[in-house]
Amino acid sequence: MGNAGDSNPDRGRAVTPAGAKQDLNGIRSAFTSPMLAALLSRIFNWSRSGIGPRLLAAVLLFSSIVTLTLTALQLYLDYDREVGVIETRLDEVGRSSTASLGESLWNLDQNQLKLQLDGILRLPSIRAAEVREVADRPNPIRVAVGERGSSSVVTRDYPLTTTVQGTARPIGVLHVEATLSDVYQQLLNRALVILASQAAKTFLVSLFIIYMVHLLVTRHLVAIADFVSKYSLARPPPPLHLERRPPYDPDELDKVIDAFNTMCANLGRAYGELREANANLERDLKIRRRAEEDARASEQRFRDYAETASDWFWETGPDHVFTYISDRAGAFGMDREALIGKRRPDAAFDHDAEAEKWRNHMATLDRHEPFRKFEYRGRDRTGRLHSFSVNGQPVFAEDGRFMGYRGSSTDLTAQHETEERLRQSQKMDAIGQLTGGVAHDFNNVLTVITGTIEIIQEGLADKPELAAIAQLIDDAALRGAEITSQLLTFARRQPLEPREIDVNGLVVETAKLLRPILGEHVEIVTRLADDAWLAMADPSQLSSAIVNLAVNARDAMPDGGTLTLETANRELDSSGDGDAGSYVMVAVADTGHGIPADIRDRVFEPFFTTKGVGRGTGLGLSMVYGFAKQTGGSVAIESEEGHGTVMRLFLPRSAGEAATRTGPVAAPAPARGHETILVVEDDPLVQGYVIAQLGSLGYRTLTASDGATALALVDQGVSFDLLFTDIIMPGGMNGRELAEAVRLRRPGVRVLYTSGYTDNTIVHEGHLDPGVALLPKPYRKADLSQKIREMLAGEPPL
Numbered sequence: 026m027g028n029a030g031d032s033n034p035d036r037g038r039a040v041t042p043a044g045a046k047q048d049l050n051g052i053r054s055a056f057t058s059p060m061l062a063a064l065l066s067r068i069f070n071w072s073r074s075g076i077g078p079r080l081l082a083a084v085l086l087f088s089s090i091v092t093l094t095l096t097a098l099q100l101y102l103d104y105d106r107e108v109g110v111i112e113t114r115l116d117e118v119g120r121s122s123t124a125s126l127g128e129s130l131w132n133l134d135q136n137q138l139k140l141q142l143d144g145i146l147r148l149p150s151i152r153a154a155e156v157r158e159v160a161d162r163p164n165p166i167r168v169a170v171g172e173r174g175s176s177s178v179v180t181r182d183y184p185l186t187t188t189v190q191g192t193a194r195p196i197g198v199l200h201v202e203a204t205l206s207d208v209y210q211q212l213l214n215r216a217l218v219i220l221a222s223q224a225a226k227t228f229l230v231s232l233f234i235i236y237m238v239h240l241l242v243t244r245h246l247v248a249i250a251d252f253v254s255k256y257s258l259a260r261p262p263p264p265l266h267l268e269r270r271p272p273y274d275p276d277e278l279d280k281v282i283d284a285f286n287t288m289c290a291n292l293g294r295a296y297g298e299l300r301e302a303n304a305n306l307e308r309d310l311k312i313r314r315r316a317e318e319d320a321r322a323s324e325q326r327f328r329d330y331a332e333t334a335s336d337w338f339w340e341t342g343p344d345h346v347f348t349y350i351s352d353r354a355g356a357f358g359m360d361r362e363a364l365i366g367k368r369r370p371d372a373a374f375d376h377d378a379e380a381e382k383w384r385n386h387m388a389t390l391d392r393h394e395p396f397r398k399f400e401y402r403g404r405d406r407t408g409r410l411h412s413f414s415v416n417g418q419p420v421f422a423e424d425g426r427f428m429g430y431r432g433s434s435t436d437l438t439a440q441h442e443t444e445e446r447l448r449q450s451q452k453m454d455a456i457g458q459l460t461g462g463v464a465h466d467f468n469n470v471l472t473v474i475t476g477t478i479e480i481i482q483e484g485l486a487d488k489p490e491l492a493a494i495a496q497l498i499d500d501a502a503l504r505g506a507e508i509t510s511q512l513l514t515f516a517r518r519q520p521l522e523p524r525e526i527d528v529n530g531l532v533v534e535t536a537k538l539l540r541p542i543l544g545e546h547v548e549i550v551t552r553l554a555d556d557a558w559l560a561m562a563d564p565s566q567l568s569s570a571i572v573n574l575a576v577n578a579r580d581a582m583p584d585g586g587t588l589t590l591e592t593a594n595r596e597l598d599s600s601g602d603g604d605a606g607s608y609v610m611v612a613v614a615d616t617g618h619g620i621p622a623d624i625r626d627r628v629f630e631p632f633f634t635t636k637g638v639g640r641g642t643g644l645g646l647s648m649v650y651g652f653a654k655q656t657g658g659s660v661a662i663e664s665e666e667g668h669g670t671v672m673r674l675f676l677p678r679s680a681g682e683a684a685t686r687t688g689p690v691a692a693p694a695p696a697r698g699h700e701t702i703l704v705v706e707d708d709p710l711v712q713g714y715v716i717a718q719l720g721s722l723g724y725r726t727l728t729a730s731d732g733a734t735a736l737a738l739v740d741q742g743v744s745f746d747l748l749f750t751d752i753i754m755p756g757g758m759n760g761r762e763l764a765e766a767v768r769l770r771r772p773g774v775r776v777l778y779t780s781g782y783t784d785n786t787i788v789h790e791g792h793l794d795p796g797v798a799l800l801p802k803p804y805r806k807a808d809l810s811q812k813i814r815e816m817l818a819g820e821p822p823l
Contacts, residue, residue, distance in 0.1 A: 080238060081231050088227040096219045100212050107208040111150050111179055118145055118201055119183040126156055127185040130197045135168055142170040145201065152178065152204040156185065158197045166197070177205045245278055249285070258296040261289060336436050339415075342429040345369070345390050357436045358405030374402045374410060393419045393427050400437065412437040474498070475803045477714065523656060525679040526564045528609050529553045532590050535571045539588075543575060546585035554593045559679040560609040562656050567611070567676070570649045574613040574672050581617025581670060589614040595675060597659075607678040608658060614671040620664040649674070696814040697723040703743075704728050705735045705750035705763060706779075711802075715749070718806050724813070732758030732766070739770055747816055752780035777816045779804070 122145060129137040142154040153171030160166075185197040245267050252265045264286040267278065275283075336357060340349040345368050350361045370376045376383050382401075389396050397416045405411055417432035536549055543549065560567075571590070578588050591612040598605050649672070653660040657677045664670035702719060706712040707730050716726050727745055729735035731754050748767055752760035764776040781802035800812045 078235075081235050084231040084234060085227060088223075088231070092220065092223040092227065096216055096223070099219070100216055103215065104208065104212055107211070108179065108205070111203045111205070111208075114148060114150065115179065115181045115201055115203055118148065118151075119181060119199070123183050123185055123199060126199055127187050127196060130156060130158060130166065130185055131187040133166060135166060138166070138168045139170065142168060146170050150203045150205075150207060151201065153200075153202040155200040156197055157200070159195055171202070173202055174204065177209065179203045179205065242278070249281075256289065258292060261293050264289070336434055338431070338433050340429060340431050341368075343427055345387075345430070348429070354434070357411070358407060358409065360406040363406070369401075369415075372403050374404055376401075390417075390430070393421075395419060410438075412441045475805055523561050523563050525559045526562060526567070527557075528560045528567075528592050528611060528676070529557050531564055531568060532571065532592060532611065535568050536590055538568075539572065539575050542572070543579045543588065547579055547582060548585075548587045550587055550589045552589060552591040556594065557592045558594050558607065558609050560676040561679040562658075562676045563652075566652050566656075567674075570652050570674065571611065571613060573649055578613060578615035578617060578670065578672075581615055581619075586616035586669075594678075597675065608675040609678055611674040611676065612671055613674075614669065616669045619666040619668055619670055620662070621666055696810045698814065698817065699723050699725070700746035700817055701725040701727065701744060702747045702749050702813070703735060703738065703745040705730075705732065705748070705754070705760070707731060707751060707754045711751075715809070718809055719813075721806075722810050722813075731756035732760075732763040735763055736766055736770075739767055746775065747813065748774055748776045749813070750776065750778060752778050775816050777812060 122141060126138060126141055129141065138156050142156065145151055145154045151171070153169065153173040155167070155169035155173075157167050158165035179202070181201045183199040183201070184195050185199055186193045186195050188194070248267060249265065252262070256262060265282055267282060337354040337359075338349075338351040339347060339354075342348050347364050347367055347369070350359070350364055352361070354361050354364075364372055370383055370387070373383070379401075386396070386399055395416075395418050398414050399416075400412060400414045402410055402412050414435045414437050415432055417430040420428040420431055422428050532551065532553060536551060539549060575588060582588075589612070591610075591614065593610045593612075595608045595610045596606075597608055650660055653674055653676075658675040660675070661673045662670070663673070702724050704712065704715050704719070704726050706715060706728070709730075712728060712730070716728060719726050727738060727743060729738060733756055735748075735750070748764060750760040750763055754760060754763075758766075760778050760780070764778075767774055767776070777798050777800060779800045779802060798812070798816055800808065804812075
């Protein structure tokens with residue numbers, strides 16, 4: 026029963042009394058007053074003026090800390106003892122009073138309860154006592170004496186019980202509070218007494234210590250400092266002596282003075298030696314300075330030579346791991362930090378593709394042999410492939426240990442790209458010469474075939490079986506003409522007639538043609554820029570290029586997909602394949618299987634195809650590439666396996682304001698005439714075909730097989746209305762030279778050229794010369810009649 030209150034969480038709780046708080050507030054206000062602040066500032070400045078004040082401050086501080094620590098410890102012990110006494114008294118109240126209070130509470134004797142509580146209240150430090158009945162009835166008994174507080178108190182709660190039929194039954198609670206205010210007041214008084222006495226004692230002892238230190242030490246230190254401040258090595262003063270009564274034995278100051286005088290003498294001797302050494306050192310510094318300047322010049326000369334011979338330097342350790350890469354590597358796009366800690370094969374792109382080359386190179390490194398011009402490929406920080414050439418020299422320590430390699434690297438990317446462009450240009454020239462010769466003869470043959478097949482078809486209108494065979498021959502001839510045209514376009518030998526065109530309108534018209542070609546399983550989507558510029562291009566060739574790209578896209582989507590035709594304006598810099606400038610972009614995108622990375626760079630090569638045998642000539646993309654380059658633009662490819670392909674054509678922007686209509690025009694009926702035409706054609710088959718066709722159209726014809734024969738007819742005075750001449754002819758005179766010679770004799774004569782391959786006679790930079798009319802071979806009767814009528818109906822040339 027008496028120990029029941031030990032589990033109370035409020036046991037031992039003590040709070041600072043209000044009076045103590047007021048005393049602290051007064052001290053705080055005193056310390057924050059301006060007068061005290063100024064006093065403390067002066068004391069602080071004085072304490073920094075010499076050893077004595079600092080010693081006094083140190084003694085006072087240390088003594089204050091010790092005094093405060095001991096005082097706090099003593100106060101804590103006294104506090105713990107006083108609180109223990111109060112707790113013991115509370116425990117005694119619980120042991121001695123609970124039984125009688127429980128009996129009185131059971132008897133409901135409130136007067137007796139109050140008397141007993143008054144007796145408890147008279148005990149020392151007891152502030153309040155209360156008895157509360159624990160009962161399930163209205164208005165339970167509650168008797169309280171004294172004043173309960175909320176701070177600086179120690180409380181106890183004791184249960185009150187009574188025994189009913191041998192069983193203890195709880196009937197109430199005794200609550201007792203004891204105040205700690207008296208304990209705090211006693212501790213405060215005791216602390217003030219201790220601090221005041223200790224402060225006085227500490228201050229007096231500190232003053233005595235300061236006086237003795239000044240008498241024995243500091244005044245002599247001032248004399249030593251004055252002597253040192255006036256000491257001059259050039260004119261040394263007499264030895265230092267202190268004014269003091271000699272002690273029986275020399276003390277520390279005497280030893281300091283003797284050592285100082287000895288040092289001054291040694292300084293005097295050393296000063297003379299130093300002046301002599303300075304003179305020698307000055308001579309040596311001049312020599313060394315000249316040597317350093319020569320070394321820097323030599324080092325800079327070597328660096329200039331080395332950087333001229335290579336692009337950057339590198340070093341590797343014994344394990345062939347990069348430990349250093351010079352800063353110039355960053356100018357070539359290399360990530361120096363990413364390469365440090367790696368071996369060269371780890372950063373190479375062709376390590377797996379050329380395994381044998383890398384095994385031989387690593388064997389050379391393991392044998393610690395020098396190497397030169399080892400070439401490999403790697404990527405820069407943007408992922409672009411570079412070609413590198415590296416030289417390396419093994420480095421050995423003085424004891425013969427292998428330390429690694431030092432070497433240089435040269436970026437050969439630009440050189441290789443230039444060589445590749447040169448090879449490509451040479452290949453293009455070779456293909457151009459080959460296709461030119463083939464096209465000239467082959468187009469002559471195709472001209473006769475396509476022309477005569479029309480005559481045969483007219484005669485076989487009532488014979489369906491033979492008409493079908495004639496149609497097969499016509500289709501084959503048309504296919505041959507397309508292949509020849511594609512070869513010439515890729516080789517950039519196809520004569521173009523560029524003009525201002527509305528690219529959006531051409532794309533819309535071409536999309537209409539694509540729907541039956543691509544089939545219903547391919548959805549065509551157009552995204553046309555509203556503000557698309559006018560482009561300068563040959564509309565028929567551009568339409569053919571879009572069709573070629575669309576057919577390739579269809580083949581890449583065997584299960585169907587989406588074909589997107591897009592136009593946009595683009596400003597390109599010179600970093601791309603073309604020149605810097607303004608371009609109109611025409612993009613053809615598909616959702617097909619994409620192009621593998623290993624063949625992506627070969628798709629524009631002639632005759633290269635991934636389709637099966639008989640499913641393509643491999644000239645479609647080659648024609649697109651040649652058309653773009655001949656037009657003055659470029660073509661770009663973007664593809665990823667499984668994510669489709671985007672082909673972008675960049676066409677030069679036109680400076681005009683009105684575009685030529687690109688819509689389809691119905692083929693007119695063959696036009697007839699009665700004029701006389703001078704036909705100059707070296708191929709007998711073509712000559713016979715032209716004469717027959719012109720005759721069927723009502724024209725009269727004069728014929729010549731070469732330029733000399735034609736000029737002879739002109740000199741004979743024959744009359745004709747149009748010169749229709751082939752360009753490539755034997756006899757040393759081409760069609761252009763013949764036309765110029767005829768115009769010298771007959772100014773204003775109309776000239777119509779024809780050819781299956783124009784070379785550079787009337788075509789320059791891929792475009793027909795101004796004022797030149799050309800009927801390319803092979804041509805049909807309708808094409809011949811239309812072009813003849815255009816020339817005869819037009820204004821005669823000046």
